[in-house]
Amino acid sequence: MQDKQARRLLEMRGITKYFPGVRALNNVDLELNRGEILAIIGENGAGKSTLVKILGGIYYPDTGKIILDEKEVIVDSVQTATNLRIAFVHQELNLSDNLDVGANIFLCREPRKKNIFRLIDQKKIYEDTKKILKRINMHCSPYILVRELTIGSQQMVEIAKSLSINAQILIMDEPTSSLSRYETEQLFKVLKELRSQGVSIIYISHRLGEVKEVADRVMVLRDGAVSGHLSQEEISHDNMVRLMVGRDIEKFYRRKHVVTEKPVFEVKDFIVPSKPNRRINFSIYTGEILVLAGLVGAGRTEIAHALFGIDKPLSGEILLNGKLLKINSPQDAIREGIGLVPEDRYLNGLIIEMAVEENITLVGLNHYQKMKMIQFKMARSIAHEMVTKLDIRLRNIYQVVESLSGGNQQKVVLAKWLSLKPKVMLLDEPTRGIDVVAKEEIYRLIERLASQGVATLVISSEMQEVLGIADRILVVYDGEINGELRKEQANEEAVINLATGGK
Amino acid sequence: MKKVAGIAIILIAVIIITTLIDINFIRPYNMKNILRWTGLFGLLSVGECFVILTGGIDLSLGSIVGLIGALSAHFLKVQRMSIPLTLFLCIGLALIMGLLHGVLVTKVKIPPFVVTLCGLFIYRGMARFTMKDITQGYGNEFEGLKFLANGRIPSAFWSSGSAPKIIADWSIPMPFVILVIVGIVLAIFLNRSIYGRYILALGRNERAARFSGINTDKMTIIAYIISTSCAGLAAILFSLDLNTVQPSTAGSMYELYAIAGCVVGGTSLRGGEGGILGVIIGTAIVRVLYNSINIIGIATQLEYTVIGLVILVGVSIDEVLRLIAAKRSLKEMQKEK
Numbered sequence: 001m002q003d004k005q006a007r008r009l010l011e012m013r014g015i016t017k018y019f020p021g022v023r024a025l026n027n028v029d030l031e032l033n034r035g036e037i038l039a040i041i042g043e044n045g046a047g048k049s050t051l052v053k054i055l056g057g058i059y060y061p062d063t064g065k066i067i068l069d070e071k072e073v074i075v076d077s078v079q080t081a082t083n084l085r086i087a088f089v090h091q092e093l094n095l096s097d098n099l100d101v102g103a104n105i106f107l108c109r110e111p112r113k114k115n116i117f118r119l120i121d122q123k124k125i126y127e128d129t130k131k132i133l134k135r136i137n138m139h140c141s142p143y144i145l146v147r148e149l150t151i152g153s154q155q156m157v158e159i160a161k162s163l164s165i166n167a168q169i170l171i172m173d174e175p176t177s178s179l180s181r182y183e184t185e186q187l188f189k190v191l192k193e194l195r196s197q198g199v200s201i202i203y204i205s206h207r208l209g210e211v212k213e214v215a216d217r218v219m220v221l222r223d224g225a226v227s228g229h230l231s232q233e234e235i236s237h238d239n240m241v242r243l244m245v246g247r248d249i250e251k252f253y254r255r256k257h258v259v260t261e262k263p264v265f266e267v268k269d270f271i272v273p274s275k276p277n278r279r280i281n282f283s284i285y286t287g288e289i290l291v292l293a294g295l296v297g298a299g300r301t302e303i304a305h306a307l308f309g310i311d312k313p314l315s316g317e318i319l320l321n322g323k324l325l326k327i328n329s330p331q332d333a334i335r336e337g338i339g340l341v342p343e344d345r346y347l348n349g350l351i352i353e354m355a356v357e358e359n360i361t362l363v364g365l366n367h368y369q370k371m372k373m374i375q376f377k378m379a380r381s382i383a384h385e386m387v388t389k390l391d392i393r394l395r396n397i398y399q400v401v402e403s404l405s406g407g408n409q410q411k412v413v414l415a416k417w418l419s420l421k422p423k424v425m426l427l428d429e430p431t432r433g434i435d436v437v438a439k440e441e442i443y444r445l446i447e448r449l450a451s452q453g454v455a456t457l458v459i460s461s462e463m464q465e466v467l468g469i470a471d472r473i474l475v476v477y478d479g480e481i482n483g484e485l486r487k488e489q490a491n492e493e494a495v496i497n498l499a500t501g502g503k
Numbered sequence: 504m505k506k507v508a509g510i511a512i513i514l515i516a517v518i519i520i521t522t523l524i525d526i527n528f529i530r531p532y533n534m535k536n537i538l539r540w541t542g543l544f545g546l547l548s549v550g551e552c553f554v555i556l557t558g559g560i561d562l563s564l565g566s567i568v569g570l571i572g573a574l575s576a577h578f579l580k581v582q583r584m585s586i587p588l589t590l591f592l593c594i595g596l597a598l599i600m601g602l603l604h605g606v607l608v609t610k611v612k613i614p615p616f617v618v619t620l621c622g623l624f625i626y627r628g629m630a631r632f633t634m635k636d637i638t639q640g641y642g643n644e645f646e647g648l649k650f651l652a653n654g655r656i657p658s659a660f661w662s663s664g665s666a667p668k669i670i671a672d673w674s675i676p677m678p679f680v681i682l683v684i685v686g687i688v689l690a691i692f693l694n695r696s697i698y699g700r701y702i703l704a705l706g707r708n709e710r711a712a713r714f715s716g717i718n719t720d721k722m723t724i725i726a727y728i729i730s731t732s733c734a735g736l737a738a739i740l741f742s743l744d745l746n747t748v749q750p751s752t753a754g755s756m757y758e759l760y761a762i763a764g765c766v767v768g769g770t771s772l773r774g775g776e777g778g779i780l781g782v783i784i785g786t787a788i789v790r791v792l793y794n795s796i797n798i799i800g801i802a803t804q805l806e807y808t809v810i811g812l813v814i815l816v817g818v819s820i821d822e823v824l825r826l827i828a829a830k831r832s833l834k835e836m837q838k839e840k
Binding site: 308310329330331333334340342347348349350351352353354358362363365366369372373374403416 | 691695696697698700701703704707708710711712713714715716717718775776832
């Protein structure tokens with residue numbers, strides 16, 4: 001055993017980072033030894049990604065310092081990080097799939113020929129690529145186009161890319177979220193191989209089972225601060241969950257409505273195209289708020305999209321008040337009284353360059369027409385009514401949605417659907433990116449919906465929200481419902497346990 | 504509306520400048536020609552505008568003018584078909600072309616540029632092959648039908664030559680009257696019907712439109728049908744006006760004039776933004792420019808260059824103004840905070 005000082009490669013000291021309105025990281029310390037795999041875990045929004053992005057030169061910390069090899073360094077850009085031999089493999093792959101493996105690995109760092117034209121030295125690229133691929137046990141031609149590789153192999157190319165800069169630190173942000181079980185095992189083999197070659201790896205994951213398999217040490221973040229460390233012997237599912245939770249959940253309000261035992265909306269043997277091996281079964285009862293909890297990427301949005309007819313389900317039945325529904329498109333869903341507040345309001349929820357009035361009436365335009373001509377008076381009064389009902393703050397209803405605050409924009413999305421008086425409301429992350437006051441108002445709206453007998457399904461990744469509004473929680477893991485929690489049994493620990501693959 | 508006013512001011516400015524250089528520009532004979540050409544090209548532009556509003560582009564219009572124009576002359580003069588049947592076949596064929604374009608774009612998911620570029624080639628080839636490259640025309644028959652292309656009102660209500668001079672001088676050419684009628688119908692469709700609203704919405708954000716339950720495929724197909732149908736109507740009028748249709752060249756490059764009219768008229772190629780009135784004024788600007796080049800005495804060889812430069816300058820000014828406005832609103836938002 002060498003002495004501790006010589007083994008220590010990296011220290012981050014007192015890192016604090018503010019984003020508008022939130023403190024993402026608060027005085028966080030991180031140590032990393034040579035040839036070690038450090039796993040960082042924590043809930044959504046605990047600050048894991050922010051921390052490693054500071055190390056990768058993507059964010060700059062407000063306070064704190066980074067000590068690499070006993071020397072203080074300033075990592076102010078991705079380029080600097082690369083020069084310090086810090087490589088970052090992001091959750092979303094950053095490859096040009098129209099180029100071949102070799103070209104991707106040396107992208108922007110192409111070796112040039114020594115003659116006056118300075119053309120790319122193709123021969124050197126492919127020779128070096130072959131060497132690197134060998135190092136990670138990848139048997140594929142450097143000439144193959146990246147788009148012809150599986151996702152798992154593409155991930156390997158990303159790793160190869162980091163090796164080509166001779167990385168001493170390799171950061172991996174949720175590398176297994178789109179890999180199959182076999183590909184994940186291959187990845188772990190390579191990570192262990194790299195560790196034995198002296199590379200230090202920072203590994204972020206939501207999947208606690210995998211962390212247990214691969215990590216030498218675990219660091220747990222909670223609300224932007226370190227909540228504990230686990231040495232290899234201490235790594236266990238229970239220990240990890242215990243450190244991830246531990247916050248008091250405040251109830252947002254007292255629920256007044258009564259949940260009955262009559263199912264309104266039933267989903268049977270439902271198969272979503274993105275997860276063809278998973279069957280989904282659940283019901284929503286009258287007056288109930290059902291929450292689909294789980295981690296980002298668990299496949300909840302896909303379920304909502306399939307229920308709403310955006311992506312056709314492969315099989316399964318949807319029943320509303322006992323009647324079998326045929327839903328092949330959003331038009332069908334709307335006709336049957338189903339509404340969807342989508343996850344991304346800019347991309348899917350709103351037409352932000354159009355007026356508030358036009359957005360609110362867009363889904364119900366069919367009802368405000370005579371011989372296909374818009375009845376402007378009617379549309380206007382509906383818009384006014386919804387604006388008043390939801391207390392949307394604006395100058396006038398002809399204002400473009402873009403000029404409203406995030407909270408008011410989200411209320412416009414809700415107004416759109418509520419104007420139709422839906423029977424089933426699907427709400428996908430309804431409070432994402434809006435301030436606390438607006439959140440509160442949206443919770444009250446959801447509550448009011450449920451009490452009016454609307455079957456309400458909320459998808460949420462925020463623990464406080466999940467525990468605060470749910471009558472019942474279904475926890476989704478890897479595209480299937482991993483467990484159900486009644487309001488009385490629900491606590492943070494139980495949800496996280498199920499969301500990370502525990503039983 | 505602010506934008507349309509701006510475009511109208513540009514039109515007036517171009518007219519005034521040209522008139523100051525050469526008073527002949529404003530004379531009745533010249534104005535009559537400009538209005539007639541604006542009517543003919545305007546029909547292409549207002550149709551094209553719908554496709555551009557969906558975020559697409561229609562490059563096939565020029566070849567449609569060639570094919571349908573030749574067919575209508577051929578049907579009437581050579582095949583001796585009745586006028587109603589000819590109109591039905593010609594407009595029907597144009598409609599089917601639009602339907603095909605729309606289906607290929609939405610269902611087969613081929614980019615609009617490619618679909619309509621293929622249309623441009625295919626229809627031109629069909630025009631040449633079916634007509635065996637023989638120039639078609641109406642001879643000195645079909646005076647009634649020709650009235651639609653080169654007649655004028657209200658002077659036509661007087662027996663020939665007996666209208667008062669002022670009316671004879673300032674009567675409106677029929678193609679422009681037809682454009683105004685078609686324009687009003689399409690403007691109502693675009694701004695007052697639910698379908699128009701759907702097209703504007705999907706042009707801005709197709710996904711959000713789909714999430715709002717709009718049948719975006721159907722709306723897009725309708726836009727392509729409007730485009731080719733307008734072109735079919737224009738094709739018949741063009742052929743009647745010129746009374747000669749060369750299958751190999753008739754209508755060639757007209758799609759570019761249609762697009763130019765849209766762009767000058769404030770239609771954004773990004774989709775979702777634009778209006779019929781603007782497009783008609785935009786087409787008029789292009790026609791006035793074209794005409795003033797001849798009147799002022801700029802070498803006709805420079806014609807395309809001048810039109811291209813003027814459009815480029817106009818669109819650049821528009822984009823710069825947009826950037827300035829965006830910066831200003833950003834500053835205001837920061838101030839509020």
